[in-house]
Amino acid sequence: MSAPFASVLVIANPVSGTYLPVTAETVRRRFADAGHTVTLAVTEQPGHARKLAAEALAPGGPDIVVALGGDGTAHDVAAGLANTENSTPPQAARVPALLILPTGTGNSFYREIWADRPWREALELAVTETYFRAIDLARVAENGASALLGASTGVVAQSLITARDITDAGRERYEKAVAASLRAFTPYPGRVLVDGEVVQEGPTVFANVGGGRHRGGRFKLLPDSVMDDGLLDVCVVGTALPLHELPALSRDGGHVGREGVVYARGRSIVVERTDGHPLVFEYDGDVLETPGERFTLDVVPGALWVVAPSPKGWSGRPGAVPAHRGGPARVRSTRT
Incomplete structure (x- = not known):
């Protein structure tokens, strides 16, 4: 074949x-x-x-x-x-x-x-x-960079900084970094806008935008995210959710729906810090070193x-899916 x-x-x-x-x-x-x-x-x-x-x-x-x-x-x-x-x-x-x-x-x-x-x-x-x-993909408006899995603020971004001093290998490194960051973390005053509408404002533990459902291989921060629907998902965790419960809940997306957690989706997501201090912000694991109080992520569809794995029922026959030079079929999901 x-x-x-x-x-x-x-x-x-x-x-x-x-x-x-x-x-x-x-x-x-x-x-x-x-x-x-x-x-x-x-x-x-x-x-x-x-x-x-x-x-x-x-x-x-x-x-x-x-x-x-x-x-x-x-x-x-x-x-x-x-x-x-x-x-x-x-x-x-x-x-x-x-x-x-x-x-x-x-x-x-x-x-x-x-x-x-x-x-x-x-x-x-x-x-x-x-x-x-x-x-x-997501595009970071401030520097034009693309994000494959997504971006985050707060304790998720801080854990990447913490991980630099942890020598463990594999996913255990991220687990230890998250645990250490949670122990020392102070929520920041933040605001998140989705397509121009404020969806959350107040003390913020993290805002995660994507893209991918998983971060660090184990944490399902955006359990409903689909990578080809033309939208970005965002999950914002406030202080009503006890911090010590967050690692266990986020393994399977159990944090979504809990008090103090906002989940939304749109084409343009703005995350910002409202007290004038710089926001710790990362995309695809790279912590942005340039200080900023506000960052915008826009979806770049397709x-x-x-x-990828072929859809169920696809025969695999030559020509069943055109080569990408001519434009392969695009798998899309519809969500409300």
């Missing part, structure tokens, strides 16, 4: 949490054995993955770019491919599709696309039942093609 792609670029991050050279070779060999042209590129410095992905947009570039790493690698490759700084949709140009395979710490984006499938199974499906799906 032929597949709707011919060439593959594998971008491997050797410093991601669980990376092994044999993993990269396994991925390269599987695509090569299926008859595809494969190039393996190992990143050498921060920003290299984004540069390689951006270069893949040139004529004659690959049809699929594999990001072999964690959420940071996925963010960099997605940013290079999507180029949300202009508004040209991917349907209008030759844009490779992103296949994420996890060798990171949290691997939240892999979980969004492939759920709990082992990565070898995801690789096999990518080779034998190739399906392309267009997903949304900004990125990804290789």
Whole structure:
């Protein structure tokens, strides 16, 4: 059975949490054995993955770019491919599709696309039942950066700073960072607007905007979020919810619906601090070092093609889903 792609670029991050050279070779060999042209590129410095992905947009570039790493690698490759700084949709140009395979710490984006499938199974499906799906990104208005999983303020953003001093590996690192940040955290006076309407104002523990349902691999902060519905979800936690209950509740989205928790969605989300002090703000795990009291995130619908599991009932026949160069079918969800 032929597949709707011919060439593959594998971008491997050797410093991601669980990376092994044999993993990269396994991925390269599987695509090569299926008859595809494969190039393996190992990143050498921060920003290299984004540069390689951006270069893949040139004529004659690959049809699929594999990001072999964690959420940071996925963010960099997605940013290079999507180029949300202009508004040209991917349907209008030759844009490779992103296949994420996890060798990171949290691997939240892999979980969004492939759920709990082992990565070898995801690789096999990518080779034998190739399906392309267009997903949304968020654009940070203040600097033009794109967010794949989303952005946050408050204790969620603070935990990323705390994690810098924790030596544990894997998702346990984030768990410890969240616990430590909660013990020392003081809620900030905040306000959140959705499409220009205030949905929350007052003492704030965190506001999380996305994008992806999960952060840190384990915390389901946005349990109702769908990555291709043309909307951003936002969850704001105030002080009515006891802080010590938050980690356990957020594992399965149990914090939503509790007193002091606001959940909304829209096309443009504004998060701000109202006392004149700078807001701790991060997107896709990068804490913004430039001080600011207010940040705006706008949805960019269908900004990125990804290789994903095929919808139930899709036969996998060649041509059943057009290649991304011509515009693959877009899986959409309707919510009210």
